[in-house]
Amino acid sequence: KAGVTQTPRYLIKTRGQQVTLSCSPISGHRSVSWYQQTPGQGLQFLFEYFSETQRNKGNFPGRFSGRQFSNSRSEMNVSTLELGDSALYLCASSSYPQGAGSTDTQYFGPGTRLTVL
Amino acid sequence: AQSVTQLGSHVSVSEGALVLLRCNYSSSVPPYLFWYVQYPNQGLQLLLKYTSAATLVKGINGFEAEFKKSETSFHLTKPSAHMSDAAEYFCAVSRPGTGNQFYFGTGTSLTVIP
Numbered sequence: 001k002a003g004v005t006q007t008p009r010y011l012i013k014t015r016g017q018q019v020t021l022s023c024s025p026i027s028g029h030r031s032v033s034w035y036q037q038t039p040g041q042g043l044q045f046l047f048e049y050f051s052e053t054q055r056n057k058g059n060f061p062g063r064f065s066g067r068q069f070s071n072s073r074s075e076m077n078v079s080t081l082e083l084g085d086s087a088l089y090l091c092a093s094s095s096y097p098q099g100a101g102s103t104d105t106q107y108f109g110p111g112t113r114l115t116v117l
Numbered sequence: 118a119q120s121v122t123q124l125g126s127h128v129s130v131s132e133g134a135l136v137l138l139r140c141n142y143s144s145s146v147p148p149y150l151f152w153y154v155q156y157p158n159q160g161l162q163l164l165l166k167y168t169s170a171a172t173l174v175k176g177i178n179g180f181e182a183e184f185k186k187s188e189t190s191f192h193l194t195k196p197s198a199h200m201s202d203a204a205e206y207f208c209a210v211s212r213p214g215t216g217n218q219f220y221f222g223t224g225t226s227l228t229v230i231p
Contacts, residue, residue, distance in 0.1 A: 004160070035219075042223045042224060048217050092161075092217070094217055105151070105163055
């Protein structure tokens with residue numbers, strides 16, 4: 001099976017712009033989670049989508065949003081970019097063999113490196 | 118609330134020596150625990166996971182971890198370090214039944230000295 005893919009791998013934006021990141025989960029996986037990784041804050045949970053519904057949300061401002069499509073692909077959007085949004089954004093997928101609400105192994109993509117100038 | 122503490126942001130070991138990376142967790146209910154490894158410019162790769170079955174968990178690349186409820190620990194070990202083990206290691210905790218909201222530790226950078 002192909003792994004989790006994220007596009008683009010690298011992005012450079014300027015303050016005030018918006019950006020959309022894409023994530024394609026492993027085939028058959030229905031859950032997609034997003035994480036922000038920075039040297040100062042480490043790995044922080046953004047949100048999780050399951051069957052096109054946001055199920056969990058981390059402590060990030062409303063500028064960070066996401067969605068999931070019927071084929072389980074997910075996008076993350078950040079509006080009005082700030083310098084502090086520069087980070088590696090990681091997407092992870094899992095299969096949920098035990099159904100919604102269960103916790104399962106997450107498989108991570110390589111990430112999108114976002115630089116805000 | 119769940120949280121994870123990784124003691125030691127940097128650990129150095131000689132090639133062939135024991136690797137011990139420490140992880141302590143805080144959870145209101147018996148958690149699920151995971152160890153991931155991250156190589157430069159890559160995503161996270163699962164090493165092993167504990168999901169309330171056997172307390173001693175064996176993972177890939179010769180790594181293992183033991184869940185100790187009394188110590189709220191889930192330390193990662195490997196008997197003999199290899200140069201290829203040099204990477205960043207993350208411990209993560211999640212609460213069963215609440216979906217995939219993982220809480221990660223701050224990571225431990227492992228250096229292997231030849």
